Amino acid sequence: LYRTTSSKLFGICLRVLPQRAEAEEVLQEVFMAIWRKAEMFDARRASAMTWLSMMTRNKAIDRLRANAGGGQQAAIELDELESDASAVESAESAQDRERIEVCLDELEAPRRKLVRIAFYEGATYEELAQRSGNPLGTVKSWIRRSLLKLKACLER
Numbered sequence: 001l002y003r004t005t006s007s008k009l010f011g012i013c014l015r016v017l018p019q020r021a022e023a024e025e026v027l028q029e030v031f032m033a034i035w036r037k038a039e040m041f042d043a044r045r046a047s048a049m050t051w052l053s054m055m056t057r058n059k060a061i062d063r064l065r066a067n068a069g070g071g072q073q074a075a076i077e078l079d080e081l082e083s084d085a086s087a088v089e090s091a092e093s094a095q096d097r098e099r100i101e102v103c104l105d106e107l108e109a110p111r112r113k114l115v116r117i118a119f120y121e122g123a124t125y126e127e128l129a130q131r132s133g134n135p136l137g138t139v140k141s142w143i144r145r146s147l148l149k150l151k152a153c154l155e156r
Contacts (some may be wrong), residue, residue, distance in 0.1 A: 002031060005049065009056045016060035016122075026063050030056045061122035103153035111146045118143060 009030060013023035033055060041051050104112050114132060117123045125143070129136040 001034070005052055006031075008049070009052060012053060012056045013060045016057065016064055018064075022063060022067070023060070026060050027056070030059050033059065057119075057122075064122070099154060100150075103150050106153055107146050107149060111142050114139065114142060115146050115150070 006027065010023060010027050013026045013030075014020065017023045017026060030052075034052065037055075041048065045051075046054070104115065107115065110132070114128050117131065118128060123131070125136060125140050128143070129139040132139060134142075
C-alpha cells in the first residue's frame with residue numbers, strides 16, 4: 001500500500017504544508033491512521049484512493065491549523081516537489097487537475113469559489129457561511145449539490 005500510494009499522498013501533504021519535514025511527519029501519521037482505521041473504509045462511499053487522499057488532506061490541514069500561531073511560512077521549492085514524483089505521476093496529476101478545473105468551471109462562480117475555499121484552504125461550513133454572508137444551511141446545500149455536480153462531471 002505504501003509503495004503504491006505514498007508519492008501521491010506525499011504530494012497532497014506538500015501542497016498543504018509549507019515545510020517538507022512536516023509533510024513527511026503527516027504522511028507517517030496518515031499511514032498509522034490507515035492501519036488503525038482500515039475497517040472504517042467503505043467502498044460503497046468512495047474509492048480507496050479517495051478515502052486515503054481525504055484522510056491525508058484532513059490531517060495536513062489539521063497540522064497547518066495547529067501551526068498557524070507559529071508563523072512558519074517556508075516556501076516549498078519546485079525542484080523538491082519534482083524530485084518526489086516520477087514524470088508519469090506528474091503527468092497523471094496534471095491531467096487530474098485539468099479535469100477537476102474543467103468540472104469546477106461548470107459550477108456557478110459563487111459555488112465554485114466556496115468549493116475551492118473548502119477544499120484548498122480547508123474551511124469549515126461555518127467559516128464558509130461567515131465568509132460568504134449566507135446562512136449555514138444554504139452553504140451546506142450548495143456544497144453538497146456542487147460536489148454531486150463535480151462527481152457527475154468527473155465520471156463522464
